[in-house]
Every structure is written in structure tokens, then in C-alpha cells.
Amino acid sequence: GYEVRRLIASLLRPQLKVERVFLLYDPPGDTQVREPADETLYSFMSLDFEAPDHVDARAIVEAFPQGSVALVLLLQTLERTLLDALEQAEDVGFTIGYDRSERDVPSIAPHAQNDYHAGFYPIVRVIADLWNRLAELEPELARTLSRGWRQLPFMLFRRLAIFAMTDAVHPVADLGEASQRPSGDWIGCSFPPPQVTTPGGGHA
Numbered sequence: 130g131y132e133v134r135r136l137i138a139s140l141l142r143p144q145l146k147v148e149r150v151f152l153l154y155d156p157p158g159d160t161q162v163r164e165p166a167d168e169t170l171y172s173f174m175s176l177d178f179e180a181p182d183h184v185d186a187r188a189i190v191e192a193f194p195q196g197s198v199a200l201v202l203l204l205q206t207l208e209r210t211l212l213d214a215l216e217q218a219e220d221v222g223f224t225i226g227y228d229r230s231e232r233d234v235p236s237i238a239p240h241a242q243n244d245y246h247a248g249f250y251p252i253v254r255v256i257a258d259l260w261n262r263l264a265e266l267e268p269e270l271a272r273t274l275s276r277g278w279r280q281l282p283f284m285l286f287r288r289l290a291i292f293a294m295t296d297a298v299h300p301v302a303d304l305g306e307a308s309q310r311p312s313g314d315w316i317g318c319s320f321p322p323p324q325v326t327t328p329g330g331g332h333a
Contacts, residue, residue, distance in 0.1 A: 134202060134203050135206070137189060137193075137203065137206075137255075138206050138207060138209075140181055140184050140189070141180065141181075141207065141210065141255060142211075142213075142214055143178035143179065143180055143214045143218075143233075143248050143252065144178065144179055145176065145177075145178055145218075145221065146176070146177045147176055148175040148177075176223060177229075178223065178229075178233075178248045179247060179248055180247045180248060180249075180250070180252070184251050186254040186258070189255055190258045190259060193259070195262070195266075196266075197267040200259055200262060200266070201263065201270055203259060204256060204263065205274075207252060207256050207259075208256070208274075208277075208278075210252065211249075211285070211286070212281060214249070215286075218230055228284055230248070230283070230284075230285055231284055231285065232248075233247065233250045234246065234249055234250050234253050234285060237288050237289060237291075238257065238292060249285065253289065257292055257293075260274065260275060260289075260293055261296070264296055264298045268298040272298055272299060272303075275289070275294065276290070278290035279306065287307065291304065291307045
């Protein structure tokens, strides 16, 4: 029910962590003038997003009811939760320039390179795995849900869409559209390179 979905969302939502930065001041002999304009938010604090401790994404997926209606409702809840966390990350500059949320998710599909990653990874892992289950039960519902991801403004959602559109429930044209920016340019990879693992084991 609703309370279970809300609990799962709260367990998976990346939480903003703010820490004070301890500055090393210049030695007394340094006469270089430091302009206040050179100082930014990151001059005074360190910002990161962390998942709650001891979250077992696989256990959540395995324990959740198998019905398609329950899956859709949970996926919609987690989609809103991820979008909210990414909007907060954008507000504090976490996704500006180099999108640090992508650093948490080297590969959307299960892969050894995801080991020891946290932050945005657990919620993305659960969304991807639940979508796979829905695609087996109700392909049309799964297509509708994943097509909506490519319309959302953050790269993690675009990568989720590309991951889903490598599945046979989607026509090939969907993958081509998801792999392009609105400008028509092909989506590139940031560093470290995020990857999408296809069912055959390759990376897209």
C-alpha cells in the first residue's frame, strides 16, 4: 500500500550531506590579495548525496509483491523520489558542469563496476530491476513508463530510458530517439564513463 511505497522511497532517497571545509590559510609571507569574488559555496563546505546506510536494493526488489499494478505504483513513487532528489542536487550545484550524480551510477545494468557505489545508485538499481520485472508482466505498461523517462530533464533518467529501450518490448526507433539530445546531438559519456549494459552483455 501507500505506506509501504513511502517507506521504500524514504529508504532509497539520496540525502544531502553537508560538511565544513577546513581551509589551509596562506602563510604570513604571502602578500597576494584574495578577492572575495574568488570564493564560492564550495570554498566553505563539501556537498554530497548519500543513500541511507544498510540499504539492500536486491532485497527490496525480491520482497516486493509481483503484481503489475503494485509495480507501476512503486515505480511511479520512486520516479518522483529520484526526480525530487535530482532537483535538490541541481539547486545546490551538484549537477552543474560535471553531473556528480552520474558518478554514483557507472552502469544502469548490473555490472561489477557498480560495486561499492552508493548515493544515487541504490534507487536507480531498484527502478531498473523493477522495470525489468514489469516488462515481463505488462510490456505495454513498461513501454509507457520508460518512454516518459526520456522527457525528464536529468541524464540519469535519460540513461534509464536507454537501458529500458534496449529491451525487446521497445521498437528499435525508441532507442534511437532516447540516445539523442533534443538538439539532435548524440548523448556522450562523462568521466568516469557511464555505461548501459545491453542484455547481450555489451555496453551502449
